[in-house]
Amino acid sequence: MPDSFSGKVAVIQFPGVNCEPETVRAARAAGLEAEIFRWNMSPRLLNEAAAVILPGGFSYQDRVRAGAVAAKDRIMDKLSDLAGKGKPVLGICNGAQVLVEAGFIPGLHWEKIDLALAPNVMSDREGYYCNWIYLRVEENNCVWTGEYQEGEIAPMPIAHAEGRFITRDENIIDDMHRNNQIVLRYCSEAGRLDSSFPVNPNGSIENAAGICNPEGNVLAMMPHPERASWLRQVPEDISGKWRAKRRGSCFRPEKMEDEGPGLGFFASIIKEISG
Amino acid sequence: MKARAELWVKLKVTDLVVETAWLTLTEKLDFDYLRGLTKYSCWFMKCEGNSLEETADQLNRVITLDSTFTNQNKHKYSLIIEGEENKTGEGKSSSIAKRGDLNIDEDFTLRSEASSGKLYACDCFVTELESDKNMNYTDRISGRPGDISISEMRAGLVWRLIIEADSRNDAEKKAEEISVTRSRRGGLLLNPHYQDFEIISTVSLSERGAN
Numbered sequence: 001m002p003d004s005f006s007g008k009v010a011v012i013q014f015p016g017v018n019c020e021p022e023t024v025r026a027a028r029a030a031g032l033e034a035e036i037f038r039w040n041m042s043p044r045l046l047n048e049a050a051a052v053i054l055p056g057g058f059s060y061q062d063r064v065r066a067g068a069v070a071a072k073d074r075i076m077d078k079l080s081d082l083a084g085k086g087k088p089v090l091g092i093c094n095g096a097q098v099l100v101e102a103g104f105i106p107g108l109h110w111e112k113i114d115l116a117l118a119p120n121v122m123s124d125r126e127g128y129y130c131n132w133i134y135l136r137v138e139e140n141n142c143v144w145t146g147e148y149q150e151g152e153i154a155p156m157p158i159a160h161a162e163g164r165f166i167t168r169d170e171n172i173i174d175d176m177h178r179n180n181q182i183v184l185r186y187c188s189e190a191g192r193l194d195s196s197f198p199v200n201p202n203g204s205i206e207n208a209a210g211i212c213n214p215e216g217n218v219l220a221m222m223p224h225p226e227r228a229s230w231l232r233q234v235p236e237d238i239s240g241k242w243r244a245k246r247r248g249s250c251f252r253p254e255k256m257e258d259e260g261p262g263l264g265f266f267a268s269i270i271k272e273i274s275g
Numbered sequence: 276m277k278a279r280a281e282l283w284v285k286l287k288v289t290d291l292v293v294e295t296a297w298l299t300l301t302e303k304l305d306f307d308y309l310r311g312l313t314k315y316s317c318w319f320m321k322c323e324g325n326s327l328e329e330t331a332d333q334l335n336r337v338i339t340l341d342s343t344f345t346n347q348n349k350h351k352y353s354l355i356i357e358g359e360e361n362k363t364g365e366g367k368s369s370s371i372a373k374r375g376d377l378n379i380d381e382d383f384t385l386r387s388e389a390s391s392g393k394l395y396a397c398d399c400f401v402t403e404l405e406s407d408k409n410m411n412y413t414d415r416i417s418g419r420p421g422d423i424s425i426s427e428m429r430a431g432l433v434w435r436l437i438i439e440a441d442s443r444n445d446a447e448k449k450a451e452e453i454s455v456t457r458s459r460r461g462g463l464l465l466n467p468h469y470q471d472f473e474i475i476s477t478v479s480l481s482e483r484g485a486n
Contacts, residue, residue: 063295064463071459072303080459101466102459111459118469121405168468 002035006048007273010037012079014070017057017094019226026226027053029259030266032273039070043078050273051088052079054095056159056224066117066162067097076102084110088143088269089218093160096210096220100165105220106176107213114172115211117222118164121203123196130159132235133201135209135223136191140183141216143272147264153191154261155238156223158201158209163222165208173205184210184221189239225262232256277359278330282318282338283379283433284345284352290314296434297386299463306453310394311385311437317400318344318412321359321427331356331372333421343415351377383480385437392439394480395446399454400473401465402431434464437480447474 002008009032013020020036027034034053037046046052059070070076076098083089083104091099096117103111120129135156137148148154167173176182185207186200187193193207194200200207202222210221227233234246242261249255293314300306324330335354338344345352354374383396409428416425436453440446454464455472465472 060295061291063292064299065466068456068463068466069295069299072299072463074303076459101456113456113458113461113466113468116466116468116470118466119403119406126407164469166469 003045004048005035005037005045007033007050009034009051009053010046010049011035011053011055012037012039012075012095013055014039014057014059014073014098016059016061017055019056019092019224023053023055023092023226026229026263027266029229030263031270032266039073039075043075046075046078046082049087051090051269052082054089054091054098055226056093056095059094059098062094065101067094067099067101070098071101080104080111083213083218086215086217088272090144090265091218091220092224092226093158093163093222096222097162099218099220104218105211105213106172106181107215107218108172108175114169115165115167117162118166119162120160120164120201122201128159128161129201130157131198131201132157132238133198133209133223134187134189134191134240136185136187136193138180138183138185140180140212142183142212142219143217144212144219144265144268145183146268146271148268151191153187153189153240154264155228155234155240155242156225156262157227158223160202160222163202163204165204165206165211167205176211179214181212181214182206182208182210183212183219184208184223221265223262225265228260228262229266230256230260230263231258233260276326276330277321277323278327279357279359280318280320280322280330280334281355282334282344282352283377284316284350285313285377285382287349287351296463300453304460304463306449308392308439308449309436309453310387310389310439311383311396311435313382313384313435315379315433315435317431317433319429320413320416320425322423322425324421324423327356327358327370327372330423331374333423334416335374337416337419337421341415341419343412351375353377353379382435383437389439392441395438395440395443396476396478396480397436397438397446397450397474398476399434399436399450399464400431400475401434401454402429402471404469404471433475443477443479447477450474450477
């Protein structure tokens with residue numbers, strides 16, 4: 001483990017997460033310096049980190065509730081401080097659950113729990129769902145989506161049982177709209193919003209797939225961009241502009257290593273952290 | 276005959292979810308008045324059958340055969356059936372039938388001793404909003420041969436919190452603080468945006484002499 005994270009992206013490894021190596025690889029492929037940061041390392045080391053990513057998996061084996069135990073961890077005290085000061089923080093899948101349980105997202109009242117990532121609600125089935133879906137990037141000021149155009153559609157894999165953004169407080173939804181915080185929404189391959197399964201794969205409010213804080217430096221997203229960072233990871237039967245790219249790479253190994261639709265999330269913060 | 280039935284199910288071995296919750300609550304969140312913690316899967320239902328004992332036997336057969344409710348290799352359980360009313364519908368019957376190898380009325384394990392206050396055991400029932408699980412459980416019981424009809428079903432988790440407090444009200448207030456996650460440094464056991472919470476029982480352990 002490195003003893004300095006100066007200028008690097010720290011990918012937090014809580015006990016039970018399992019996407020940290022591939023997240024580090026994707027961040028490096030985007031041109032970032034990234035290292036795994038064990039949860040029990042000195043939180044002070046995070047001071048010098050350029051950004052922090054909470055990867056997917058099952059922190060603390062999802063005991064009690066997905067993300068709930070990790071959200072209380074000592075390292076989250078430091079992360080709360082740094083995120084409050086503007087450090088870019090990305091939570092992917094279980095990382096998103098941790099950020100929601102920690103009250104960083106939606107972040108309207110810092111550390112207050114205004115949202116939940118509840119069990120999926122789907123027609124005629126329940127529980128875990130794993131598939132490729134389509135995301136629409138909405139107008140926003142989030143530092144993690146700068147590489148995408150407003151309205152751009154990106155295919156991305158999801159794999160979760162508890163990914164339904166929900167709140168009991170209708171005012172929270174209004175506030176999130178007002179602040180353009182719902183930055184990623186589940187949509188059809190043509191970009192149409194539809195609240196029913198499978199376009200909205202988990203019953204999330206407002207088709208939300210990713211929500212940032214009002215300042216735009218913290219993003220919680222359920223899809224896995226690290227699993228869509230190379231063209232070789234994209235299914236051949238995907239629709240839209242990525243279909244042609246993916247099919248064009250068949251039997252051309254060198255093209256298979258080209259950028260995939262998820263790499264932009266990692267590339268987006270290069271300008272932010274170098275500026 | 277109408278009856279209320281309660282099924283309480285607990286792991287025979289150490290429940291690691293409870294261990295993690297205990298460490299989180301006492302070491303990360305400093306709820307130093309928490310003295311004990313246990314978790315049960317619970318089903319509370321209203322049912323109707325031919326007689327109390329027959330209903331108890333039929334329900335007992337279903338829950339021991341269907342691993343949705345219990346797995347005999349890893350669970351202890353308590354099935355309690357209480358007659359709701361007599362044939363004319365007047366007054367309450369005190370008839371109770373019990374099955375199973377778990378005595379929930381005596382299952383109070385202290386992890387740390389009380390310092391000065393009294394001890395209370397608060398049973399916090401946590402259910403999910405917008406879940407169709409209750410319907411599924413009803414179908415699983417009704418789908419088995421027998422004469423039981425289920426009219427109401429509530430399924431969820433019961434966290435039994437043993438709390439040091441000055442009074443019953445104080446204990447219930449502290450149980451809510453521990454249970455409901457309102458902030459990062461707040462409670463742990465449920466997220467109020469998709470889960471409901473109810474204290475279904477508070478027992479004074481000091482009065483029972485359990486301390």
